[in-house]
Amino acid sequence: MDILRYAIYRFGTMLLTLLVVSVLVFTIINLPPGDYLSNQIAELRATGQASGVAKAEFLRKEYALDRPLYQQYLIWMGFIPGPQGFSGMIQGNFGWSFEFDRPVAEIVGESLWLTVVVNLAAVLFVYLVALPLGMLAAARSRTWIDYSAAFLGYIGLATPNFLLALILFYYGHKYFNLPIGGLMDPIYEGQPMSWEKTKSILIHLIVPTFVIGTSGAAAMMQRLRANMLDELGKPYVETAIAKGMSERRMLTKYPLRVAFNPFVADIGNLLPAMVSGSVLVSVVLGLQTIGPTLLTALKTQDMFLSGFVLMFVALLTLIGTMISDVLLVILDPRIRYEGRDQ
Amino acid sequence: MSSQHEKHYVDQEPFDPDASLHQMERQDLDASNAVLVWRKFKTHKLGLISGIFLLTCYLLLPVVGFIAPYGPNERFSDNLYSPPQSIHMWHEGEFLGPFIYPLVAEANLETFQWEFKPDLENPARLEFFCQGSEYRLAGLIPATTRLFCAPADAPLFLWGSDRLGRDVFSRILYGAQLSLTVGLIGITVSFVLGIFFGAIAGYFGGVLDWVINRMIEILRSLPELPLWLALSAAVPSNWSPVAVFFIISIILGLLDWPGLARSVRAKFLSLREEEYVRAVEMMGASSGRVIRKHLIPNFMSHLIASATLSIPAMILGETALSFLGLGLRAPAVSWGVMLNDAQNLASIEIYPWTAIPMLPIVVVVLAFNFLGDGLRDSLDPYS
Numbered sequence: 026m027d028i029l030r031y032a033i034y035r036f037g038t039m040l041l042t043l044l045v046v047s048v049l050v051f052t053i054i055n056l057p058p059g060d061y062l063s064n065q066i067a068e069l070r071a072t073g074q075a076s077g078v079a080k081a082e083f084l085r086k087e088y089a090l091d092r093p094l095y096q097q098y099l100i101w102m103g104f105i106p107g108p109q110g111f112s113g114m115i116q117g118n119f120g121w122s123f124e125f126d127r128p129v130a131e132i133v134g135e136s137l138w139l140t141v142v143v144n145l146a147a148v149l150f151v152y153l154v155a156l157p158l159g160m161l162a163a164a165r166s167r168t169w170i171d172y173s174a175a176f177l178g179y180i181g182l183a184t185p186n187f188l189l190a191l192i193l194f195y196y197g198h199k200y201f202n203l204p205i206g207g208l209m210d211p212i213y214e215g216q217p218m219s220w221e222k223t224k225s226i227l228i229h230l231i232v233p234t235f236v237i238g239t240s241g242a243a244a245m246m247q248r249l250r251a252n253m254l255d256e257l258g259k260p261y262v263e264t265a266i267a268k269g270m271s272e273r274r275m276l277t278k279y280p281l282r283v284a285f286n287p288f289v290a291d292i293g294n295l296l297p298a299m300v301s302g303s304v305l306v307s308v309v310l311g312l313q314t315i316g317p318t319l320l321t322a323l324k325t326q327d328m329f330l331s332g333f334v335l336m337f338v339a340l341l342t343l344i345g346t347m348i349s350d351v352l353l354v355i356l357d358p359r360i361r362y363e364g365r366d367q
Numbered sequence: 368m369s370s371q372h373e374k375h376y377v378d379q380e381p382f383d384p385d386a387s388l389h390q391m392e393r394q395d396l397d398a399s400n401a402v403l404v405w406r407k408f409k410t411h412k413l414g415l416i417s418g419i420f421l422l423t424c425y426l427l428l429p430v431v432g433f434i435a436p437y438g439p440n441e442r443f444s445d446n447l448y449s450p451p452q453s454i455h456m457w458h459e460g461e462f463l464g465p466f467i468y469p470l471v472a473e474a475n476l477e478t479f480q481w482e483f484k485p486d487l488e489n490p491a492r493l494e495f496f497c498q499g500s501e502y503r504l505a506g507l508i509p510a511t512t513r514l515f516c517a518p519a520d521a522p523l524f525l526w527g528s529d530r531l532g533r534d535v536f537s538r539i540l541y542g543a544q545l546s547l548t549v550g551l552i553g554i555t556v557s558f559v560l561g562i563f564f565g566a567i568a569g570y571f572g573g574v575l576d577w578v579i580n581r582m583i584e585i586l587r588s589l590p591e592l593p594l595w596l597a598l599s600a601a602v603p604s605n606w607s608p609v610a611v612f613f614i615i616s617i618i619l620g621l622l623d624w625p626g627l628a629r630s631v632r633a634k635f636l637s638l639r640e641e642e643y644v645r646a647v648e649m650m651g652a653s654s655g656r657v658i659r660k661h662l663i664p665n666f667m668s669h670l671i672a673s674a675t676l677s678i679p680a681m682i683l684g685e686t687a688l689s690f691l692g693l694g695l696r697a698p699a700v701s702w703g704v705m706l707n708d709a710q711n712l713a714s715i716e717i718y719p720w721t722a723i724p725m726l727p728i729v730v731v732v733l734a735f736n737f738l739g740d741g742l743r744d745s746l747d748p749y750s
Contacts, residue, residue, distance in 0.1 A: 042584070042585050045581075057601045057603070183679070183728075183733045184728075184729055186687070297587070301592030305687055320693075323597055324600060324693070331600075
């Protein structure tokens, strides 16, 4: 029951955070001087195309860009009625993309869940790699296993993600015949889900997952190793060994469980970095996630589109952090988030 | 002096009954903190080497014009995408001193590319302390002397040339000026913000603490890169490269402070309960003075170590931004701007040397990491 209450509380704080983030995002997308439409109107005027001006003026009215900023924000969020009544983010209307001349929801469409898939795969990769490697590095500390794991970790930390992506892509294609670019074969684009499509996506995911996950896995591995080393020095480990327990059983039964906590807690810290990484890697590798969309939107000052993408990316990390916090409470009975006096 | 004849240790010095038993330890106890830190840091070989390497890099920044054979935007239109050349010493069994074989361009009519072949007949000797194009030492003093240059008709591309026929080696040196300082400016911004917010949150507590804590949590839970992108997209495109450089460094620092503020706050929460803080407060010192003179010096060294560890993130951030075309812009030269050329698979495959700027990035980032680790380990000499 306690956990349920905590989960609800945590969900509430997430919504509040999201509200603050929306203000932040709205401020950022309005930082560049002017907006897409007024720039376009100026350009159309300069080239003497009066018919275009009328349409742009109409859109300006339609999307309330002629109102003061705070009203624009409230309309964008759907807190006050705009020209078409209540129709903002919370009503599920994500706005209009001026650059593509289509609704934002239509443009991002499939790329939303592909973004989720890419990031989930990366999180999974981090766990699958960091857990055994970190444990091994701790159990065999100061041997070549430990050192090579540390070396790989440092390389993962120091190489710019995008370059790692390019290089791995190149060699992956050359030696393992992995596909180049995109998240699926072009023939499946826009098709309904099928077994073939899933398979194609999985194969295309290999390199991006590796690239996005590497630095996170490196950090996680180092932390797990340090935690395990702390635990390994404790008397209960000695007792277990003295009783004749096999090493593997001893490791997984006692120290790993204790060292496991930060492992879950950390995903909250790692997630922002991984989402950042996925945006960058998507741009370089041409994955159909929202990364490339964000970049074009930012470059063309397509404010509703970039605003939505920023909000979505923030939401993704916030949800991830929330899940990791709740999981942590379930996993570790010592952690309680009540105040001190209770 | 000792001898090992007796199979056990025998000190040959006569026994001195007056000598203090703790003489050895005494030295350590009297040594200043700085000496102790330095002594411990010296044993951390990797950190020491990295530190020396970084120091050399930064000291060389003002004189890169002297080391680089060409200017950052000097073009050789006959040598687009020419491959890296090596410097030879021996020509047909004869010692010539450092020289290069000039490249001869040939059009390959099957692949429609220029192919460069070394002309093995006419070795061109390198000159040292010669006159090259004009540059400015430390951005101020005009000079033309360069460390080495190739003859005018046989340009030297140690690490190849790029799409416009500019020397990659020279550009990497010039790029270091921006790429390495971006991190320093960024960290200064983040340092000032982090200490300011962390200090007032930790020292005053209450509502301020709550507000700042929420701010920290929110900023930490947001992915940095999209926000960096959004902020740099807001930089007007008509600003000068210098202004863009400064604003980008500030943007990098703007999102980095929450981590620092958090550790400052945690430290302040425990330190403000110490007796000496009570004492100063009772003597009537203002809050500002307590924070500046008594609290911050207490853990400045830790802050410096953690700052060292967050510089790499900024260097990588600048690279990523410039790479995506939203950071520094040409004609400014930075490693990220250079990597912009290596943006697609084709260039990695056909002109792999355009990706060379990756090497200095990796090396510098690793060096900062090792230095930071070393500093962190040695800052607590009494442990």
